Amino acid sequence: MTPWERATLALKLLSIDPQRLGGMVVRARVGPARDALLGTMDAIEMPCVRLHPHMGTQVLDGEVDLSATLSGGTLVRQRGLLDRPPSLFILPMAERAEPALSARLGQALDAGHSHALLALDEGSEEGETVPLALQDRTAFHVALDGIAMSDLAPIDLPQDTVALRRLARAVHVPDDILEDMVMLANAVGITSLRAPGFTLNAAQCHAALHGRDVVEQSDVSAAVALIYAHRATKLPDQPEDQTQPPEKPPDAPDDPAQTAQPNDILLDAITAALPPDALVDLSTRGPRRATGSGSGARRTGNRRGRPLPARQGPNANAARVDLIATLRAAIPWQTLRKRADPARNGPIFRQSDLRKKRYDALSDRLLIFTVDASGSAAMSRLAEAKGAVELMLAQAYARRDHVALVSYRGNAAEVLLSPTRSLVQTKRRLAAIPGGGATPLASGLAAAMDLAQTAAQKGLTPTVILLADGRANIARDGSADRALAHADATKLATKIAAARCDALVIDTTNRPEKTLRQLAQHMAAKYIPLPRADAKRVSGAISASLAE
């Protein structure tokens, strides 16, 4: 099945029963493929409502229409979007959705199964994806990137979806097929029970689409390929990845889920649907970034922080109204307005009087640990560096900082952990850093800088902490050329300085290394040489210099 056929099939099934299937995540940049897919959405028999990722939840739930209330003198309520009759919500730029919005949408999808969601994910980076709360509640996930114009075939959605839906819901599912579905979900490491539920419904829709009233193997294969492929966290014959979150009790080997063999045909269906690099992805897929409070905090919000002077605002509905400032603005006009409208009691307000409160909140800090795991470091100081990072983590916990982890060795750098507040995850990742190989310092810096920039866009304040041991000897293109490697590292260091990103270089060589001091200067970073230090000293040095 080509990606386009996959997308087409998902859309067909969704059009039959959007309410049971919850919706679809479409990962694609704006382009003809996405347009072609969205162009057919009209055929779905539900009103479409476009949302925006930065919409406040009050738009979803409804609120007092302040300006109408004021000018009319009676309470006017706006109806929330979620109160509408069952609709298909289209969420563009879904990867930017705020946690509050995604949580509220998720609740709405759960309750009563009346709404459906089409999330358009335009993320370009690995970590930039639709919030997991939404991914879990929508059945399908299709990626359209890399589809050529010539691949696009017209989509003909089924005509009579209402009748098909009725048929689909009555389709019988034999018990053994149901068991296969559930077993397979277990075998590929899907813990959420929503996935098998979706598969059941999708298989029913698929059967109805082909005029059957009992679910067959082919229906399940199609459904499984669409629903399990992107959720799988392991392949069944792989040992459980030690970094995967679910903690199986030690007595797990006896449970039937582990010993029972899932149906091979279904397994083939899902393996075929996995993208070619999925395995690489599976083994390196970190826990997705945490979306705790504050990670997206704008610097000048209107919810919390140090109060700033009130402002006249067009969008006063979303903010808190500063009553005193509003009154102050309205009072000078009262005599004039009373004259124009003598019958009204009390002060007369106009929309232009509204002042909204503003607050200046400090954004959260993100510490990006960039750890040298090369052979030289592995020999001497890797354990110390790990220890130092652990101590720092304990402090980061107290300060509620976010942390990210990058390690570099061999000929590339690796983001071991995207920004998160989950310390357990961080610690596990940290302990699992393997050592050995050359020192691709430039790649490490590049990875750290990418992280820093993404984080800064989300409103975090990133700090790059480089724990280096020795000079760079692998260039960014992977060649073992010391001069080029040095030039690359210097170039990136200047870039980091230009991006005004805070940085700290900790030299863990046995004797302070001159090139690292120069590198720190290029980065506009503080340089801390730590010959023969222990973890406590490294950590102490970092906190001392951060406190400055």
Place this chain on the structure above:
Amino acid sequence: MKHPFPFSAIVGQDEMKQAMILTAIDPSIGGVLVFGERGTGKSTAVRALAGLLPPIRVVKDCPVHCARPEDCPDWAVLDDISTHDIPTPVVDLPLGASEDRVTGALDIEKALSKGEKAFQPGLFAQANRGYLYIDEVNLLEDHIVDLLLDVAQSGENVVEREGLSIRHPARFVLVGSGNPEEGELRPQLLDRFGLSVDVTSPTDIEERVQVIKRRDAYENDHSAFMLRWQAEDAALRDRIVTARQTLADLKTPDAALRVVAELCINLGSDGLRGELTLLKAARAYAAFRDDTVLTRMHIRATAALALLHRLRRDPLDEAGSGARVERIVQETLDA
């Protein structure tokens, strides 16, 4: 709006159901925190709980659901002080809620259109004598958490803002659910929950198939399904009501108190709150089983629920306190 999924129809997850029943029997236990992966039925259980709770008797016009007219706050406008029965309130605290919405604030409509200073009650008022449910509690904004900490402790909501000085009772059972992968909970907030449960997806295939089947029946054959399970819910509700009465007469021998204290000391749990909660939970459990005397068995059954989240935890420790609690409970109770 469909009826929520019936509580008795939830497959497995016995610990979570148990914890919720205990707080229904004795609300002073102080709430439940349910932590676990996605799609394990956390929010389904909380929503189902609403259908399980016995009704409460309230003054009709009281914004904070007081039982007697003389308890109503003085700022409330009471036109009708007769009492009637309402279902126990289960109020949702949405993640994006503003401070005003949570604590209540100046009624802007009245202030601006009529020039009156009136108070508009918030979620805390609505949740009084009921449940306050926070989904994704670990993602809650810090400033809302601060409000919550104070009110959950004192049982009184104090609003001092925009020229208002209002206080009203806000006693509710806090129920939180969340996914630990997305962030940790502040220890102070953790403390406010009486019981905590870690839920995992069932690993038994039979059980998982059963979940999917029941969900399917709930959706496709709604009325028959509800008819079947609402009867079980009603039976469970009767047991809860009976247990509330039994609780008053339940004997607590000194030996049991000593075991509780010993257990908490051995575990090194912070403060006396753990001890108190464990005692209450064990008593509620005994009452639920219709026993007349508190015994070691009740304590053993509820120790993990009440103490798991109270251990002084190294933030870097891999949450392995479950095994530790189990071991120490074993040692202490068998001694």
